[in-house]
Amino acid sequence: MTDPRDFVAHEAALLDERRLDDWLALFAEDGHYWVPLLGAAQADPFSHNSLAYEDRLLLQLRVDRLKNPRAHSQHPASHSQHVLQPSRVEREEGDEAWLRTPFLYVEARGEGQILLSGTARHHLVRTSAGWLIREKRVDLLNAGRALPAIQLFI
Template sequence: MTTLDITHKTLTDFIYAEARLLDEQRFEDWLNLFTEDGHYWMPLAHGQTDPRLHTSLMYEDRLLLRVRVERLAGQRTFSQQPKSRCHHLLQAPTVESSAPGGEHIVRTAFHYVETRQDQQTLFAGWTTHHLVEDAGALKIRLKRVDLVNCDAAFGNIQLFM
């Protein structure tokens, strides 16, 4: 197994590329960015430290992410006709920590817009990516999405932030 040459630019380029996959609705490609034990987490409270001991807006492993991706691709998913669309506006990612051959933690502030028909919803917050080298590629072990108003009442969030 080869160790990747991980630089600050490699990590930030990964974050931008991941957001673009979501904006272009390339959900299969996006799902392939996750490790087999990867999770997508959206806490319900500020400073939440454990997704298993407290309720979260979302805490999904690869299986649940796969189900959502398949639902979004389904022709009989009537709640997605017409399909929702999204756009990520990212602040420059900050590399919080980086260990050669280990875990890299990258934090990014964002504005995210999700739209379907004439309804548009704006979310703001921060993502924290825990990235690892897996089979010669950079992969997401954990993507944590902290919304500024995480404790608000939300309608359905259809896509991935």
């Protein structure tokens, strides 16, 4: 897929289908998944705590835990639904693109359900195999408030 906006929709669909290995393969070797504690106000993941700041190794460990049949937090299994507004390409330079996508995220497990909203910001790099994620930043609306346990990936 050549349009980075299609890539963002594809990434969300993989998460909603629980195709976690395929989703992880979308990350570049130096890719990161970041959910700032201060939301859009947080300039970087190093000067303040984050809800999540994970490199490929930590993402792989989390995917492995979610797939493990003995993972207590996944009995019953969690499921997600990403509702995306159209992605907007904010900048393209050479083989890189930066996108902004407002979203609603629903995660359900058993009888419980949580609803989160925010903006996903993707920094993508084009490779011979297609687009890969260099960084996925998720700025949650009201990120600093008390949040329920989020099991999957926003």
